[in-house]
Amino acid sequence: MASFKRLPLNSTIRWLCSRYTTSVTVITRVERGSLACSGHIAQCRFVHSSGTGASQASPNATPQRLPFSRISPEDLTFFRQLLPGRAITDPDMLESCNVDWLKSVRGNSEVLLRPKTTDEVSQILRYCNERNLAVNPQGGNTGLVGGSVPVFDEIVLSTALMNQVLTFDSVSGILTCQAGCVLETLSQYLEERDFIMPLDLGAKGSCHIGGNVSTNAGGLRLLRYGSLRGTVLGLEAVLADGKVLNCLSTLRKDNTGYDLKQLFIGSEGTLGIITAVSILCPRKPKAVNVAFLGCSSFEALLETFRCCRGRLGEILSAFEFLDAACMNLLVKHLKLSNPITESPFYIVIETAGSDAAHDEEKLHNFLEEVMTSSLVTDGTVATEEAKIKALWSLRERITEALTHDGYTYKYDISLPVEKIYQLVTDMREHLGDRAKNVVGYGHVGDGNLHLNITSPSKDPSLLAAIEPYVYEWTSSCQGSISAEHGLGLKKRNYIYYSKSSEAVGLMGDIKAMLDPKGILNPYKTLPDDLHS
Amino acid sequence: MASFKRLPLNSTIRWLCSRYTTSVTVITRVERGSLACSGHIAQCRFVHSSGTGASQASPNATPQRLPFSRISPEDLTFFRQLLPGRAITDPDMLESCNVDWLKSVRGNSEVLLRPKTTDEVSQILRYCNERNLAVNPQGGNTGLVGGSVPVFDEIVLSTALMNQVLTFDSVSGILTCQAGCVLETLSQYLEERDFIMPLDLGAKGSCHIGGNVSTNAGGLRLLRYGSLRGTVLGLEAVLADGKVLNCLSTLRKDNTGYDLKQLFIGSEGTLGIITAVSILCPRKPKAVNVAFLGCSSFEALLETFRCCRGRLGEILSAFEFLDAACMNLLVKHLKLSNPITESPFYIVIETAGSDAAHDEEKLHNFLEEVMTSSLVTDGTVATEEAKIKALWSLRERITEALTHDGYTYKYDISLPVEKIYQLVTDMREHLGDRAKNVVGYGHVGDGNLHLNITSPSKDPSLLAAIEPYVYEWTSSCQGSISAEHGLGLKKRNYIYYSKSSEAVGLMGDIKAMLDPKGILNPYKTLPDDLHS
Ligand SMILES: Cc1cc2nc3c(=O)[nH]c(=O)nc-3n(C[C@H](O)[C@H](O)[C@H](O)COP(=O)(O)OP(=O)(O)OC[C@H]3O[C@@H](n4cnc5c(N)ncnc54)[C@H](O)[C@@H]3O)c2cc1C
Ligand SMILES: Cc1cc2nc3c(=O)[nH]c(=O)nc-3n(C[C@H](O)[C@H](O)[C@H](O)COP(=O)(O)OP(=O)(O)OC[C@H]3O[C@@H](n4cnc5c(N)ncnc54)[C@H](O)[C@@H]3O)c2cc1C
Secondary structure (H helix, E strand, C coil): CCCCCCCCCCHHHHHHHHHHHCCEEEEECCCCCCCCCCCCCCCEEEEECCCCCCCCCCCCCCCCCCCCCCCCHHHHHHHHHHCCCCEECCHHHHHHHHECCCCCCECCCCCEECCCCHHHHHHHHHHHHHHCCCEEEECCCCCCCCCCCCCCCCEEEECCCCCCEEEEECCCCEEEEECCCEHHHHHHHHHCCCECCCCCCCCCCCCEHHHHHHHCCCCCCHHHHCCHHHHEEEEEEECCCCCEEEECCCCCCCCCCCCCHHHHCCCCCCCCEEEEEEEECCECCCEEEEEEEEECCHHHHHHHHHHHHHHHHHHEEEEEEEEHHHHHHHHHHHCCCCCCCCCCEEEEEEEEECCHHHHHHHHHHHHHHHHHCCCEEEEEEECCHHHHHHHHHHHHCHHHHHHCCCEEEEEEEECCHHHCCHHHHHHHHHHHHHCCEEEEEEEHHHCEEEEEEEECCCCHHHHHHHCCHHHHHHHHCCCECCCCCCCCCCCHHHHHHCCCHHHHHHHHHHHHHHCCCCCECCCCCCCHHHCC | CCCCCCCCCCHHHHHHHHHHHCCEEEEECCCCCCCCCCCCCCCEEEEECCCCCCCCCCCCCCCCCCCCCCCCHHHHHHHHHHCCCCEECCHHHHHHHHECCCCCCECCCCCEECCCCHHHHHHHHHHHHHHCCCEEEECCCCCCCCCCCCCCCCEEEECCCCCCEEEEECCCCEEEEECCCEHHHHHHHHHCCCECCCCCCCCCCCCEHHHHHHHCCCCCCHHHHCCHHHHEEEEEEECCCCCEEEECCCCCCCCCCCCCHHHHCCCCCCCCEEEEEEEECCECCCEEEEEEEEECCHHHHHHHHHHHHHHHHHHEEEEEEEEHHHHHHHHHHHCCCCCCCCCCEEEEEEEEECCHHHHHHHHHHHHHHHHHCCCEEEEEEECCHHHHHHHHHHHHCHHHHHHCCCEEEEEEEECCHHHCCHHHHHHHHHHHHHCCEEEEEEEHHHCEEEEEEEECCCCHHHHHHHCCHHHHHHHHCCCECCCCCCCCCCCHHHHHHCCCHHHHHHHHHHHHHHCCCCCECCCCCCCHHHCC
16 A cells, blocks of 8 residues: 655745744643534644634634534445555554644544545545535645544545656647646646646645645746646545536536636545546746846835746746845855845745746836836846756745744735735834734735734734734734745634635635535534534 | 727727627517516517527527516606616617627616616615516626627616726736726726736727626737636625625635535526626736738647747737638738748747847747747747737737628637647548638637638538537537637527536526526526526
């Protein structure tokens, strides 16, 4: 049988892990035996309590276990017959699927199922639905909001063995594959054929395409290729009752009825299990350039962005920023050197195109314009791979630098682009010297701010000054409190900061329609008050 | 009060009208008075019967009127109070909203409501839902599948007076506007600000952005900017019971719960009335080039497409084709001249980019490659606007040429790109000399074929040879029987050729959840058997 080793991940994940590990709070509670229960063990829950300690009243609190059945010996017999050698109960082997990547959340599932086919997934769900057994869909388990691991004893249904490419059409660039294909494996498969995946993210060595679609993952190429809602052309999903919904279209255009696949994109496994995906893949760009620039104000940075879109247009593939406070941390903690003169703001611009000479020329014309008009005060450009990587690392290693600065409070916020830095400025003023550092960086092109606040150690009074201030601020600008990671377990109760109660109510109706017993990924995405 | 003149449309619409008019069959039926009815007149229905004559058994048949209430004097009093001067009952003024653009479908509504605000739409729907009055949402009334006009006496709710731009952000390119803004007006608004709409279509002078979103319109820019499912960032919709659902996000990224707006995109007014839209707009390209090329086989054409994507990459904005039979019609009926030597297939390629010299160079390198390798046998390129228009007209005027060739059976099919011409070849063989001409053209880049079959006059036996053959063929390749126009009234019962019964069943559940009384655009999009 296949071992459970994860594919190697790039260092980003390790930084995140170490950061989050410092903030784990252990909450142990012992469930009383119930009549339906046979042989279950005490339930443990670890929750990232944001330093306040979780109480039932707080939005971060552990939910109540809902009255699902507990696994019986007969259930195990059924699963073992259906999936010979692939219904895992060995506690050592269960460990890794019970804990999330950040080691911030821990469940206590006693069964891990590893189907290979859609039909097996269908049989599992039909059985679980009849038996009222809760199920936690799991892809690469790289999710950052506690959605990918059980909260109590939910059965883990992993897509790890559903890893076959089904078809690839090199005329249209449409790939169809099972949901458990690892993103990096798909990228390699495509690059050999002169295509790329329309999404890329730090977790690519582990995350599954089914997980990406279920979380509507954003990542590094969204500015250029758009979201999965446009690039995913079709999918196959198994509903809670085992019914297979085949929406695995490989067409760019299809207006026959409602677009059901959209229900499953970004619903974090709460409405169905995605078993296959078809996705539109762009051609591999022939040339890539990166520029690292300095700006004297955020207004100048926004004006540079405007100019950049005009000048670089179709070849612009990333427009990222960091502030001087980030640069200080990079220099101080990681000994990186600032390649340009000190500035209040820095920009990383990437171009990707089909003609190296053209792209360089466009980039240089753009740079001339922004430097002549003093929007940009200094800059450097890289065209070779090693130098490109070095410039990118100034953006990519900020998370690592932060972990060296102390305890970090992290927020991943979507805002109208002209407001993204105002939140950092206001937060700095609001916190005064209570915080060690308040830094901002992120994807200008996507209006996605990463706001990070450091403190020498965990500091409940600091947290109380940050939250709900940060959510209220975001909400007052019609921003989103989760730009790309979803809500999962951790943020489920914050949904009202970004969605109206009518919208949340309708989400609850959709959940009830598709999964009337609520067996699919309970306690996730939707707020607790929908159950009551 | 504003008059009801439509904005001038380009000639395409007039051709379509004249073509369809020839195929209209009149079916008159007299509804018996019912107890609820007060003062209603005999109902007339005209339906495009595809030449077979509509019978209740055929998928084209007129549906049965569902037991909605009929408009009473009290209802009129309510509407007149709510919308002073904007609750129209004058029969002359009602005429244009009862007939579709193609003059192929006619309803018999006695009331046209023209709200200006979301709140008015909400009050109308709350009232209609309580009274069980059916409502037909209408935008520019340019829809091609009979979805935009009433079937019986449904109230027409027009968005024509909801035409305000709400906000535009010139950094992000995000536009927010009311649903009744005319597409061309928005285009002009944006072009003045150096942006463009992400969609463009022949009906732009009349169609509303709300209608575009409700039909998930494709159009001429889809290859480049993707579908509305990616570019529409948010919308506001009023549900059947009058509840306002505010999903009017202006964020590129937002993963807080299910993406409810997707339910309303492409659902043709059956799930809610869209009252406002926010949409991501691209920068206006600085340079446009068009090439017109000849290919000796469809395989060579596909290989040219592959090469084109590689060479032109990010600047490719259209890749269209027509066959020799189309060219013959253009030459014969419209006296257009073929700018290159005769070929079995012709391609129209458009580039749009930010640097004219670069784009031309890329195009010329591409052309050198495909001509050296004999994929392309002859070609011409235009960079000036007049010449660009002349080349485009060879693609755009095919519909007009067809109307001069006799009675035309038209199909708008989505297929895996490598199969799009096989359907034309097979159909030719299948029909033998029963057809006058079988021609194919369309959007290679989108896998969207326009298959057209002409005959000296309407020919039921020819139709019987075409249908259901064309649908079965499409279905056997997992194609779509409606690439971009939707199902509306005309194609509602053909949905099963492209969607599984599980999928259609789930669509019915969604309809029942959002509109339990079925008052919103009844008889449209979903098949009749869902009612029974
Ligand atoms: C280092 C690192 C970098 C990251 N960078 C980004 C980034 O740039 N952008 C971004 O958006 N996210 C990012 N993430 C978050 C995470 O990688 C993404 O959310 C990813 O898409 C999750 O995929 P997965 O296969 O690991 O899913 P999991 O973590 O296993 O699951 C995530 C959620 O989806 C559900 N799910 C998984 N598979 C299925 C299925 N087949 N059917 C139904 N539901 C399913 C789970 O139940 C869970 O709710 C990053 C994470 C890490 C650790
Ligand atoms: C000459 C011509 C060229 C065309 N070219 C294309 C093309 O290239 N690509 C393409 O996809 N289509 C094309 N069409 C079809 C048509 O223009 C599109 O479908 C268009 O998007 C319809 O917009 P509209 O405002 O006219 O909607 P309408 O025709 O008024 O309505 C269409 C449907 O949407 C519903 N609806 C309208 N507004 C709302 C609203 N605010 N809320 C809820 N429901 C609503 C109606 O009930 C109806 O079911 C073309 C049509 C013509 C006449």
